[in-house]
Amino acid sequence: MRVALTFIFAFTLTRCFCQDLPAIDKKLSNLYENIPDNYTDKQKNARLERFEKLLLKYTTMEPKTLNYPFKKLATCHLIYISTSEDRNFRIYSYDLNRQRSMPWFNNIYQFRTNGRVTSRHFEPPEKLVPDYTYYQVNDLVTGGKTYYIVQRVAIGGLLEEYSIKFFSIENGLLNDNIKLVKTENGMANVLPCSEVDASVENAVYKIVYNKKAGSISIPMTTKDGKVTGKRITYKFNGKYFVKN
Numbered sequence: 001m002r003v004a005l006t007f008i009f010a011f012t013l014t015r016c017f018c019q020d021l022p023a024i025d026k027k028l029s030n031l032y033e034n035i036p037d038n039y040t041d042k043q044k045n046a047r048l049e050r051f052e053k054l055l056l057k058y059t060t061m062e063p064k065t066l067n068y069p070f071k072k073l074a075t076c077h078l079i080y081i082s083t084s085e086d087r088n089f090r091i092y093s094y095d096l097n098r099q100r101s102m103p104w105f106n107n108i109y110q111f112r113t114n115g116r117v118t119s120r121h122f123e124p125p126e127k128l129v130p131d132y133t134y135y136q137v138n139d140l141v142t143g144g145k146t147y148y149i150v151q152r153v154a155i156g157g158l159l160e161e162y163s164i165k166f167f168s169i170e171n172g173l174l175n176d177n178i179k180l181v182k183t184e185n186g187m188a189n190v191l192p193c194s195e196v197d198a199s200v201e202n203a204v205y206k207i208v209y210n211k212k213a214g215s216i217s218i219p220m221t222t223k224d225g226k227v228t229g230k231r232i233t234y235k236f237n238g239k240y241f242v243k244n
Helices: 002-019 021-033 041-061 063-067
Strands: 079-083 089-095 105-113 116-120 133-142 145-154 159-170 173-175 181-183 186-188 190-197 208-210 215-221 227-236 241-243
Touching: 021 041, 021 063, 041 063, 041 089, 041 105, 041 116, 063 105, 063 116, 079 133, 089 133, 105 159, 105 173, 181 190, 190 215, 190 227
Parallel strands: 181 241
Antiparallel strands: 079 089, 089 105, 105 116, 133 145, 145 159, 159 173, 159 190, 181 186, 208 215, 215 227, 227 241
């Protein structure tokens, strides 16, 4: 009887938690967006660290968050929630420097593997600089494997650096070092794209992934970051992307 009651109690808790996704959305968006103006930098840091810990906790504990729209959180300033086409991989990009001059982005990566959903946080390449902002995830299925083509940008300078990074989910883990493009320096995990004048709207600079053609089309820019009418195309040859 005790085992049965324990199961019922655990099931009830899980069910209640699943049904409370709107409350989670509200809590996270409030922590991130509605920071009182009179808060000190120390208080702001504590609040945003709590937001980050809770986002990691909820996206790890609750599988349904992987495909939940997070309508409130998604409309917050400088929040980007990007989900793969197969809905098995999602990246949450957020500014840890809210209400201060320079954005400082960080990321939480959520993915489904072996029937379960989990999340993790990668340390930025350099701790003294912010991480990239990820804003679009596309899928490439080849040879029975799924690869993720992720567009990203480094925000904060006069020129914003755009690039593409490749991911996959393998052996229960997220692999962020898939070398899926051939560059002048050999095989690489990252495809550098362009440095764009920060005053240019995102709609003007647009990287296009054509899933049917297996191609990535990248706008070319001038040395001072102005977008031109020319493009560079990388084509998938069955093993990796190579410049056309």
